[in-house]
Amino acid sequence: MGKKSRKLLKKHNAQVRENRKQMKRFIACATFLGTCHSLAFRYINVRNDHSYDDQFKSLCKLISNPTADEYMKKLEESDSFPKFDDLIACTSEALLSEIKAEIRKAPYFSLKIDEGQDASSWNWKRSIMVRYVDDSGSIQERFLGFHDDEGQDAQAEFELIRDQMSDFDCEAKLVAQSYDSRAVSMKELNVLTLKVKEMAPHAIFVNSYSHSLSTVLSDGDPYHLGTDFFCDLMEFKSFVSEYSRLFSNAWTEMNGHPAPLDVDIVSVLLSEIADNYHQFYDTLNHIGNDMDWLSLDITHKANTLVSQHLEDFGFAFQLLTYNQVFPEIEFACDTLRFKALDVAACKACIEELIQHIQSKKSDSAFDIIYQRAETLAHHPCESLMSMPNEDPRVNFKALYHNALEVLTSHIQNRYAHLDDLKFLELLDPAKFSAMNIHFPTNALEDLAKVYGDLFDMDRLGEDLKAFYAGKGRQQDSDKLCDWIQFIRFQQNHKESLPELYKLMCLVATIGVISAGMEEENPCMKRIQDFVKETRIQGQLQQNMAVMFIEEEQLRICEELRKYCWYDKVTNLWAKKTKREDEFITKTSAEWSKDQAKRKHTGTEESQDSSATKQGAGKGVETQEMEVVGTEPPEDQMRHVIQSDAEEAVQLSRDF
Numbered sequence: 001m002g003k004k005s006r007k008l009l010k011k012h013n014a015q016v017r018e019n020r021k022q023m024k025r026f027i028a029c030a031t032f033l034g035t036c037h038s039l040a041f042r043y044i045n046v047r048n049d050h051s052y053d054d055q056f057k058s059l060c061k062l063i064s065n066p067t068a069d070e071y072m073k074k075l076e077e078s079d080s081f082p083k084f085d086d087l088i089a090c091t092s093e094a095l096l097s098e099i100k101a102e103i104r105k106a107p108y109f110s111l112k113i114d115e116g117q118d119a120s121s122w123n124w125k126r127s128i129m130v131r132y133v134d135d136s137g138s139i140q141e142r143f144l145g146f147h148d149d150e151g152q153d154a155q156a157e158f159e160l161i162r163d164q165m166s167d168f169d170c171e172a173k174l175v176a177q178s179y180d181s182r183a184v185s186m187k188e189l190n191v192l193t194l195k196v197k198e199m200a201p202h203a204i205f206v207n208s209y210s211h212s213l214s215t216v217l218s219d220g221d222p223y224h225l226g227t228d229f230f231c232d233l234m235e236f237k238s239f240v241s242e243y244s245r246l247f248s249n250a251w252t253e254m255n256g257h258p259a260p261l262d263v264d265i266v267s268v269l270l271s272e273i274a275d276n277y278h279q280f281y282d283t284l285n286h287i288g289n290d291m292d293w294l295s296l297d298i299t300h301k302a303n304t305l306v307s308q309h310l311e312d313f314g315f316a317f318q319l320l321t322y323n324q325v326f327p328e329i330e331f332a333c334d335t336l337r338f339k340a341l342d343v344a345a346c347k348a349c350i351e352e353l354i355q356h357i358q359s360k361k362s363d364s365a366f367d368i369i370y371q372r373a374e375t376l377a378h379h380p381c382e383s384l385m386s387m388p389n390e391d392p393r394v395n396f397k398a399l400y401h402n403a404l405e406v407l408t409s410h411i412q413n414r415y416a417h418l419d420d421l422k423f424l425e426l427l428d429p430a431k432f433s434a435m436n437i438h439f440p441t442n443a444l445e446d447l448a449k450v451y452g453d454l455f456d457m458d459r460l461g462e463d464l465k466a467f468y469a470g471k472g473r474q475q476d477s478d479k480l481c482d483w484i485q486f487i488r489f490q491q492n493h494k495e496s497l498p499e500l501y502k503l504m505c506l507v508a509t510i511g512v513i514s515a516g517m518e519e520e521n522p523c524m525k526r527i528q529d530f531v532k533e534t535r536i537q538g539q540l541q542q543n544m545a546v547m548f549i550e551e552e553q554l555r556i557c558e559e560l561r562k563y564c565w566y567d568k569v570t571n572l573w574a575k576k577t578k579r580e581d582e583f584i585t586k587t588s589a590e591w592s593k594d595q596a597k598r599k600h601t602g603t604e605e606s607q608d609s610s611a612t613k614q615g616a617g618k619g620v621e622t623q624e625m626e627v628v629g630t631e632p633p634e635d636q637m638r639h640v641i642q643s644d645a646e647e648a649v650q651l652s653r654d655f
Contacts, residue, residue: 001149004593005592006588008311008591009586009588010589011148012585012586012591013585013586015293015525015582016582016583016584016585017585018071019565019583020219020583020584021271022068022071022567023082023570023573023583024130025064025068026082026087026565026620027087027566027573028357028568029056029060029548030056030087030088031091032059033055033056033059033084034088034543034548035546035548035551035554037548043393045195049241052084052085052540053081053083053084053085055084055555056084056087057072057081060072063481066097082573084537085540085575086545086577087569088540088543090572091547091569092542092544092546092547092570093543093570093572094557095546095547095553095557096144096382096546098142098553098554098557099142099144099550100167100168101537102132102134102135102140102142103130103132103168104135104167104168104169104572105144105168106133106134106173106505106509107131107132107133107502107505108132108173108174108175108179108454108505108509109130109131109132109168109173109175109509109645110130110132110175110177110203110206110508110509110510110511111128111129111130111161111165111174111176111177111182111203111512112128112130112131112141112178112179112208113127113128113129113157113161113178113179113180114126114208114524115127115128124162125146125147125148125531126146126147126148127143127145127146127147127527128143128144128145128164129141129143129144129524131141131508131509132442132509133504133505133508133509134277137484137485137487137488137489138484138485139346139481139484139508139509141523141524142553143165143526143527143545143546143549144551145545145546146166146541147160154184154187154188154191154192155195157179157184157188157192157621158192158195160178160530161196162199167356170199170203171200171201172202173198173200174196174199174202175200175203175454175506175510176203176261176509176510176511177196177200177203177204177205177206178205178206178289178511179192180208181352184408185384186410186413189205189413190413202451202553203455204417204421204510205415205417206511206512207225207414207415214382218500220424220501228320228491229315229319232308232309232315233266234275235301235305236263236265236269236280236302236305236309237269238262239284239301239302239305240259240260240261240263241263243298244261246287246294246298247259247261247283250286251524252285253261254279254282254283254286255279255283257327260272260276267326267329268330269328270319270322270323270326270327271323271327272324273319274319274320277310277316277376279378280310281306281310281311283543284303284305284306284310285303285306287299287302288300288302288303288306288594291304293493300301300309303576305608309503310376310377311377312378313373313378315377316368316376316377317373317396318399319405319456320369320372321369321399321400321403322374322402322403322484324360324365324369325356325404325533326361328332328357329353329407329411330349332352332353334350335349336350338420340512341424341425341429341507341512342424343421343422343424343425344417344432347415349413350412350415350418354408354412356409357404357407360404361401361404366397366400366401369400370393384527385569397530398414401622419624420450421512422442422443422446423443423446423451424438424443424507424512426444426447427480427483427503429478429572432467432468433468435468436468439461439465439468444457444464447460447503448515451506453501454502454506455499455502459498459499460499460500460502462497463497463499463500463503464500464503466500471497476623480504480507481508484501484508487500487501488501504628525538526548527545528546596654608612
């Protein structure tokens with residue numbers, strides 16, 4: 001290699017290091033904006049993507065230094081300043097790759113699909129979550145992304161699941177599946193679960209505890225009386241939530257006491273309206289007709305709630321019908337959540353709930369509901385009668401009995417899986433003392449029927465006997481997550497219980513124990529927070545959702561990974577923007593090889609010019625940056641300049 005080439009090579013490699021160094025700043029700024037919880041950036045409604053880039057540039061300049069200022073000035077002059085959405089996309093891709101790698105290492109995982117309304121467009125979106133126990137023994141629920149609502153068809157849902165789960169060993173490791181009733185209708189639920197079990201034989205259906213049971217049942221409401229009752233009911237929730245201060249002030253003015261604003265749970269909303277029917281009527285009527293200073297949109301919404309719902313007999317009748325059973329449903333849901341490991345108690349709770357609903361089918365119970373509805377709203381008009389001069393009570397009685405019958409059927413359907421979970425009592429702490437005396441052979445056999453090929457059953461029996469006797473137990477905790485951590489620590493010692501650890505991981509993964517009981521901030525809550533507040537749309541929303549919802553995992557990647565997170569994101573970004581040469585150092589042999597290739601495309605002068613521009617980023621001497629994403633090819637990875645870890649962490653903490 002000649003002297004001139006060595007000089008060019010040295011200049012190129014120095015420029016690469018500078019490029020990667022400066023790229024840290026861009027990635028850190030984009031990460032901050034992508035994960036901020038209350039910054040106005042997440043709420044702006046812009047007509048073009050440049051507004052996002054402008055705010056991104058402003059933040060980069062705000063925390064810059066003289067060297068960075070000069071660097072950014074050159075980038076702007078050459079129109080090669082990194083785009084915000086490109087950085088967000090690469091960071092999101094890198095984060096998902098980390099999450100998926102962690103899932104692949106897990107002994108088991110379960111799938112959960114939920115559906116919520118997007119605040120930016122009011123469209124329904126499916127969220128896909130995976131639950132598992134990680135290497136450290138911690139129970140995790142991870143978000144894998146949003147997907148557009150394709151209806152409640154079982155085949156379409158299965159194709160989505162098959163596509164999303166293709167990166168994992170579903171046949172051996174997918175042990176449970178869960179769906180809310182809006183994502184999959186009750187009619188299609190059995191079809192879908194069977195299709196998934198063909199792909200993953202161990203994937204039993206379990207009811208999700210992400211939502212209350214009353215919410216799940218109301219989302220699957222099949223009863224209609226001119227309009228969908230529960231959709232009408234949600235209009236009250238939306239109004240109270242959107243105009244909470246206005247509603248609260250008007251309520252206090254009309255009724256003299258604080259307004260009921262905590263109405264997120266369906267059973268609570270039902271009870272509040274049923275118990276305060278006239279107060280709701282007076283308050284909304286006051287907002288709609290007496291507050292002339294309000295916008296027409298607000299007064300119209302208030303008047304609609306009064307005229308089309310509160311004055312409607314059908315609405316009042318269904319409100320009272322459901323209100324007599326939904327509080328009991330909510331109470332049963334709490335019982336099921338906190339006694340999840342006592343399957344016998346759960347089954348007794350369901351049977352008691354069904355008996356309560358059945359008891360409301362009497363004629364006397366119907367008469368009470370009908371007469372009270374008459375006192376609250378207008379008497380049913382003739383349009384509700386199927387035949388002239390027919391008593392409207394006939395139609396309402398049929399509706400009443402059908403509503404209770406379908407509720408019963410839905411509850412039985414959603415909890416039919418309890419028979420597959422009888423083995424859970426093996427880990428019920430309330431029974432440990434008794435099981436130490438009389439070993440639960442039947443429960444162990446129930447486990448063998450469903451998951452027997454996942455365990456050495458003889459060794460598991462020995463592990464359980466030792467556990468009931470006190471070995472491997474953390475005496476000051478009854479939480480499954482604490483037991484897993486404790487036994488995970490013991491696996492490094494001679495007194496390990498390997499099959500028991502696998503059983504605990506299985507139970508934690510199935511998800512019958514609510515993630516909310518094990519975590520302070522469960523995945524479903526993080527998703528709801530993002531969907532409720534964010535107004536950004538499109539692919540940018542999808543990418544920011546991953547970063548916002550999995551912010552904790554993102555911080556771990558930034559601070560604790562052995563390889564440099566910023567280098568990984570930079571590599572992805574360089575590949576995405578076709579600027580790899582600006583971020584890869586080269587050896588003498590590689591430089592000579594590149595020079596030889598260039599001889600076929602231009603003169604020596606053009607080669608020198610091209611070499612000079614390599615660090616410049618489209619005509620500017622761009623400076624070193626770091627990127628995240630999937631692992632780069634081996635021939636590139638060995639040339640990646642590892643970032644200074646302390647400097648990278650400090651950049652993140654500067655915010």
